[in-house]
Amino acid sequence: MQNNNFGVIGNPIAHSKSPIIHNFWYEKLNIKANYEKILVTNTKDLKENILNYKGVNITLPYKEDVINTVNEQSQEVKAIKAANTIINDNGFLKAYNTDIFGFYEPIKNENIKNALIIGAGGAARAVYYALKENNINIKVINRSKKEDFLCEVDTNLKEFEFDILVNTTSASLNNLLPLNEDVLKTLAKNAKIAYDLAYNHDIFLNFCKTHNKNIKTQDGLDMLVYQAALAFKYFCGIYPNEDLINGAKKLII
Secondary structure, eight states: OOTTEEEEEESSOTTOOHHHHHHHHHHHTTOOOEEEEEEOOSGGGHHHHHTTSSEEEEOTTOTTGGGGGOSEEOHHHHHHSOOSEEEEETTEEEEEOOHHHHHHGGGTTSOOOEEEEEOOSHHHHHHHHHHHHTTOEEEEEOSSOOTTSSSOEESSOSOOOOSEEEEOSSGGGGTOOSSOHHHHHHHHHHOSEEEESOSSOOHHHHHHHHHOTTOEEEOSHHHHHHHHHHHHHHHHSOOOOHHHHHHHHHHHO
């Protein structure tokens, strides 16, 4: 094991901004460490790669599969069956999920009572858990049923009023909307917040803003940095202060 090396595992991984964030914090805090991108092309190679590092973050498509490689899971990971942060304690692997914190931190002061989650993958599980823990009513819609999700998943909408619309799908990455335009238009007109877990891909947020000029929009940039901050605390024992968090945001905008 490389004593003070960290990284992010995924496929694809070239686009990841996580090394920029973590290496910036190492530099500012005078921590001798390195954080890099790790391309893993199949699930069977996950554990072997994780064991080369003191800690790793996990991104698509391995957030659910990775829990089968670890020795211990946090309460949140057990609940949502998805992890994005692994600590390697001399070969003993511990799994955490910092996406939950990262997602909710930017909206914690909003008065949200009803939420629609679009999508039912690993990221959606984190979003669901965060909202549920804060006593928010939730509906989940997905193209197909997912019997192993944390609640009932619908394939069509029978109600149209939600305070927040959360796109957890990869549609924006492909310059697509996650729902039928007519349905999304109706949803946007009644919502207070449109939240896309993607960043630097604005099709969903722009569409919502076009049909409701008063809607607040939130992309995944803050989530990315806040989840990284909590992961950094797991890795190094230090939670970056607001100056460091804002500095990281400026680097990746």
